[in-house]
Structure formats: C-alpha cells, structure tokens
Amino acid sequence: xxxxxxxxxxxxxxxxxxxxxxxxxxxxxxxxxxxxxxxxxxxxxxxxxxxxxxxxxxxxxxxxxxxxxxxxxxxxxxxxxxxxxxxxxxxxxxxxxxxxxxxxxxxxxxxxxxxxxxxxxxxxxxxxxxxxxxxxxxxxxxxxxxxxxxxxxxxxxxxxxxxxxxxxxxxxxxxxxxxxxxxxxxxxxxxxxxxxxxxxxxxxxxxxxxxxxxxxxxxxxxxxxxxxxxxxxxxxxxxxxxxxxxxxxxxxxxxxxxxxxxxxxxxxxxxxxxxxxxxxxxxxxxxxxxxxxxxxxxxxxxxxxxxxxxxxxxxxxxxxxxxxxxxxxxxxxxxxxxxxxxxxxxxxxxxxxxxxxxxxxxxxxxxxxxxxxxxxxxxxxxxxxxxxxxxxxxxxxxxxxxxxxxxxxxxxxxxx
Amino acid sequence: xxxxxxxxxxxxxxxxxxxxxxxxxxxxxxxxxxxxxxxxxxxxxxxxxxxxxxxxxxxxxxxxxxxxxxxxxxxxxxxxxxxxxxxxxxxxxxxxxxxxxxxxxxxxxxxxxxxxxxxxxxxxxxxxxxxxxxxxxxxxxxxxxxxxxxxxxxxxxxxxxxxxxxxxxxxxxxxxxxxxxxx
Numbered sequence: 001x002x003x004x005x006x007x008x009x010x011x012x013x014x015x016x017x018x019x020x021x022x023x024x025x026x027x028x029x030x031x032x033x034x035x036x037x038x039x040x041x042x043x044x045x046x047x048x049x050x051x052x053x054x055x056x057x058x059x060x061x062x063x064x065x066x067x068x069x070x071x072x073x074x075x076x077x078x079x080x081x082x083x084x085x086x087x088x089x090x091x092x093x094x095x096x097x098x099x100x101x102x103x104x105x106x107x108x109x110x111x112x113x114x115x116x117x118x119x120x121x122x123x124x125x126x127x128x129x130x131x132x133x134x135x136x137x138x139x140x141x142x143x144x145x146x147x148x149x150x151x152x153x154x155x156x157x158x159x160x161x162x163x164x165x166x167x168x169x170x171x172x173x174x175x176x177x178x179x180x181x182x183x184x185x186x187x188x189x190x191x192x193x194x195x196x197x198x199x200x201x202x203x204x205x206x207x208x209x210x211x212x213x214x215x216x217x218x219x220x221x222x223x224x225x226x227x228x229x230x231x232x233x234x235x236x237x238x239x240x241x242x243x244x245x246x247x248x249x250x251x252x253x254x255x256x257x258x259x260x261x262x263x264x265x266x267x268x269x270x271x272x273x274x275x276x277x278x279x280x281x282x283x284x285x286x287x288x289x290x291x292x293x294x295x296x297x298x299x300x301x302x303x304x305x306x307x308x309x310x311x312x313x314x315x316x317x318x319x320x321x322x323x324x325x326x327x328x329x330x331x332x333x334x335x336x337x338x339x340x341x342x343x344x345x346x347x348x349x350x351x352x353x354x355x356x357x358x359x360x361x362x363x364x365x366x367x368x369x370x371x372x373x374x375x376x377x378x379x380x381x382x383x384x385x386x387x388x389x390x391x392x393x394x395x396x397x398x399x400x401x402x403x404x405x406x407x408x409x410x411x412x413x414x415x416x
Numbered sequence: 417x418x419x420x421x422x423x424x425x426x427x428x429x430x431x432x433x434x435x436x437x438x439x440x441x442x443x444x445x446x447x448x449x450x451x452x453x454x455x456x457x458x459x460x461x462x463x464x465x466x467x468x469x470x471x472x473x474x475x476x477x478x479x480x481x482x483x484x485x486x487x488x489x490x491x492x493x494x495x496x497x498x499x500x501x502x503x504x505x506x507x508x509x510x511x512x513x514x515x516x517x518x519x520x521x522x523x524x525x526x527x528x529x530x531x532x533x534x535x536x537x538x539x540x541x542x543x544x545x546x547x548x549x550x551x552x553x554x555x556x557x558x559x560x561x562x563x564x565x566x567x568x569x570x571x572x573x574x575x576x577x578x579x580x581x582x583x584x585x586x587x588x589x590x591x592x593x594x595x596x597x598x599x
Contacts, residue, residue, distance in 0.1 A: 032562075032564065165519060166508055185535075189536055200563070201559075219552055222457040225467055230477040230478065231535045231536065234481045234535050235535050238531050239532075
C-alpha cells in the first residue's frame with residue numbers, strides 16, 4: 001500500500017516481455033483503494049467461513065492429539081533412545097523452514113532491491129509468524145511437560161540450576177525466540193504505515209479507533225520516514241544473517257550429534273536451501289488461490305509466480321546436491337555404520353518413502369525448467385504441492401529408527 | 417524591560433497540499449531556502465528527497481542499532497560465561513568451563529535481538545510515537561496523506577512565520593490548496 005515505490009511501467013521490455021510487477025492503469029490511489037477495500041468494505045465471503053470452519057476442526061484434532069500426548073508421553077511420537085527426537089523434530093524443522101521463505105522475501109529481496117517483492121512481502125511475513133508459532137509448539141511439547149518449558153531460559157531460580165549452553169537445544173531456544181521476536185517486529189514495522197492508511201480509509205468509528213491505536217499515530221512525516229527507512233533497512237540487514245543462522249542452528253541439532261546420517265558438515269547449507277525451497281513452495285500454495293479469490297491479479301502478477309518458481313528450482317537443485325553429497329559421504333567415509341544407514345535408506349523398510357521423496361523433491365521440480373510449466377498456474381500449484389509433500393525430506397530423520405542398535409555403546413561392543 | 421508573554425499562536429501552522437511528490441519536494445526545498453526551519457512534509461510512502469528537503473540529512477539510527485547490537489552480544493556472552501564459569505559450573509565431557517566456541521551461537525542471536533529491538537523501539541522513540549493526537553490531523557484532506565497526496569507544513573512556532581507572508585509563499589508554489597492547521 002504505502003510501503004515503497006512501485007515500478008508501474010513495463011520497464012524491462014526485452015525480447016520476451018516480462019510481465020509488470022503491477023498491471024498498467026493503476027495509480028497510487030487506485031492501489032490503495034483496491035487493497036484497503038478488501039479489508040474495510042467487502043463482506044467476508046461464505047467460502048472464508050467454510051475454510052475457517054475446516055481449519056477449526058483440524059485445530060480440534062490437534063487439541064485431541066496434544067491431550068493424548070501429554071497424558072501418555074512423547075513415546076507415542078516414536079521418541080526413545082537413541083531416537084531422542086522423531087516426529088516432533090520433523091514438524092519443527094519443516095515449519096521453521098516454511099517461515100524462512102517469508103523472511104527471505106522480506107529481507108534479502110529488499111536488500112537486493114528486487115521491487116517485485118513489495119506485493120507479496122507482507123503476507124509472506126505473516127506466513128513466517130504463523131509458521132514460527134507452529135514450529136515452536138513442537139520443542140515445547142517435546143519437553144513432555146510443556147508447562148515447565150520456561151525452565152529452558154536462564155533465570156534465577158530456587159532450584160539453583162541453570163541451562164546447559166553448550167547444547168544445541170539451548171542454541172535452538174535462543175535462535176527460535178530471537179527469530180520469532182525479530183519477525184514480529186519486522187512485520188509490524190512494515191505494517192505501520194499500512195495501518196495508518198486503513199485508519200484514514202475506515203468509515204466506522206470502531207475501525208478508526210482500532211486502526212488508529214494500531215498505527216501508533218503514524219502520520220507519514222518526512223522526518224519520521226527518514227528514520228523509519230533506515231531502521232527498516234537495518235532490520236532487513238539483521239534478518240538476513242539471522243535467517244541463515246536459525247536454520248544452521250536447527251541443523252546443528254542433528255549435526256552436533258554423533259548418530260550416523262546426522263553427523264555431517266553439509267547439514268547447515270543443505271538445511272537452509274531446503275528451508276527456502278519448501279518456503280517458496282508454501283508461498284505459491286498460498287498465493288495462487290489468494291490472488292484468485294481476492295481478485296489481486298493486478299498486484300500479484302505472473303512475474304511474482306514465475307520468479308518464485310525460479311527460486312524454487314534453484315534451491316531445489318541445491319537440495320538435490322545435498323542428497324547426493326549425503327550418499328557420497330556415506331560411501332567415502334568407509335564407515336560401516338554410515339554405509340549401512342545409506343543402504344538401509346535406499347533398500348530398507350523406509351525405502352518407499354525415500355524414493356517418494358526423491359520423486360517429489362528432485363524429479364518433479366525439474367519440470368520448472370520448461371517455460372510452459374512455469375507459465376501455468378495450475379502446474380505451478382501442483383509442483384508446489386509435491387514439494388510440500390516433500391517434507392519427507394526429513395525422512396532421513398526417522399530412517400534412523402531402524403538403527404536402534406547403533407547407539408555408540410553398541411558400536412563399541414560390536415567392534416570389540 | 418518589558419515582560420514578553422508567550423502567546424499561543426492562533427494556528428498550529430499552514431499546510432500546503434500537492435498532487436505529486438515532485439511539486440512537494442520543490443516546495444519544501446523553497447520553504448527551507450527561505451529560512452524556515454520548523455517545517456515538515458507528509459507523504460504516503462517514503463520520498464528520500466522530501467526528507468532531505470525539510471532538512472533531515474542524517475539520522476542517528478545506525479548508531480542506536482550498533483549500541484543495541486553490542487549490548488545484546490555482551491549480554492549473551494557474559495550471561496553464558498557467568499553461568500558456566502561461576503554460577504553453575506558443570507563438567508561436561510571434560511570440556512573447559514569457558515568453552516567459548518560453544519557460546520558463539522547464543523551470542524550471535526542475542527546480538528541480533530539487541531540490535532533489532534533497538535532499531536524498532538529506537539525508531540519509535542526518536543519519532544515520538546505512539547502519539548495518538550497531533551494537530552496536523554486537523555488539516556482538511558490530511559487523510560489523503562496516506563493515499564496519494566503530499567503535504568508541506570510550516571509551523572507557526574517558526575520565528576519567521578507570518579500568516580500572510582508565509583501563506584503567500586506557499587500559494588506561489590503551485591499547491592492544490594493552502595489551509596490553516598488548527599491546534
């Protein structure tokens with residue numbers, strides 16, 4: 001709405017005409033009116049209520065399962081020794097990864113001056129916030145007694161004990177809570193002028209009061225804008241290394257351990273690329289229906305979809321390289337347990353899932369090389385769905401189920 | 417010596433309304449050149465030239481953020497050092513109590529957290545926000561400042577302010593309208 005300058009014109013008319021970031025014929029006024037009318041004027045459509053109803057029912061399933069989990073114990077997730085984390089870490093890593101695409105769109109594309117980001121960044125940031133909230137659930141429940149989760153923070157207590165900062169679990173606590181805080185601040189800072197716009201457009205007294213309070217009295221002063229712009233840019237500059245560090249630290253949860261298949265230096269870059277990959281798939285999953293239902297085709301144009309598809313293809317290739325490296329390292333290490341782990345993954349009881357993962361995450365996205373596929377919204381949506389299902393990419397996590405005899409103690413016994 | 421009584425001026429200032437950023441920037445520059453200093457401009461999106469024109473050449477935001485980052489980083493590192501060397505020294509696999517490489521991730525996260533908090537709350541504090549009421553909201557059409565209009569304000573607190581002369585100057589700069597801003 002009021003965040004940045006848009007490039008209205010078809011600036012880059014090349015041999016292939018690149019679709020504009022915003023369709024022609026729009027002025028600042030019409031853009032503002034169109035978008036604020038979605039919030040302020042339109043009646044909430046029936047479909048929205050149906051969607052909310054369905055989601056609400058799923059939330060009830062979540063409540064039911066959490067109740068079962070808390071009363072029974074985290075063993076129902078398959079946690080035991082040596083599988084300290086199982087179902088929960090898959091979900092945790094997947095959700096955190098989804099969030100990363102939001103930060104990438106907001107921060108990194110801002111620093112790279114990619115003006116096409118402007119149409120989709122706010123909802124991508126909102127996606128980040130919800131994704132981080134979902135991610136946070138899993139380590140919380142993993143503690144088994146979530147009502148004592150505050151023990152993870154260092155605070156003066158009568159027990160006289162403190163958390164262990166040499167453990168990746170503590171790094172996670174700090175990484176994820178910092179990430180959630182900074183994402184919320186970044187989102188709200190970006191939203192501030194938009195809330196002021198809504199305040200000025202709102203017709204109802206209630207709307208004016210609520211948006212007025214939320215916009216903190218923002219009035220678009222040039223003196224304020226100068227500080228605002230600097231602060232926003234610096235936040236973007238801070239978020240960029242932050243997002244990389246968060247998934248690196250998440251991958252440390254695996255890599256710092258000594259379990260075969262987890263103890264690998266490729267994990268940080270492999271995880272970060274995987275996060276952006278899955279995140280962009282989620283962006284496409286959300287944006288393709290969103291622009292259709294809300295009639296936002298003029299603002300979220302073909303260009304956004306195609307650019308997202310290209311980012312997905314590029315990061316997908318990095319992830320594919322990660323899979324290859326894992327296999328190669330297992331062979332090159334000449335370590336019996338690493339080799340067994342890989343063979344087990346290829347041909348063991350979970351082989352079906354592994355090959356499904358390769359199809360979803362490596363083979364299907366290769367169709368994105370074809371221009372016609374990138375130009376078809378339906379095909380893009382389908383491929384994004386495949387990549388979403390590809391959260392099986394965390395199958396490596398659970399394929400070590402089959403290796404319960406591989407605790408370090410057991411290894412020593414066999415070698416002896 | 418005569419005692420000067422502070423009289424509250426009749427208006428908060430004069431507001432000129434423009435259709436486009438180019439005219440608003442030109443007007444703000446001109447007003448600044450005329451020697452007015454208590455001036456401001458309002459736009460729906462950031463216009464760097466407009467900030468320059470009203471006399472904002474640098475902000476202290478980067479310094480504030482730097483201080484936040486340093487404080488955050490120090491807090492993170494010293495917290496871990498204090499906990500693991502003094503308060504709750506725990507021997508884990510014979511590693512030294514002061515095992516600094518393991519302290520880096522938390523230190524980094526705390527640096528970013530400190531800098532980010534200082535960036536946002538510093539920006540709000542220096543801008544004097546939240547500020548629910550401000551006289552400029554009384555200017556007619558000011559609601560459009562968040563849509564597609566640009567405004568240039570000269571405050572009556574400026575020593576050079578004169579309702580007639582300042583009004584004439586603003587009207588000569590091609591605005592849609594020049595209006596009084598009530599307190």
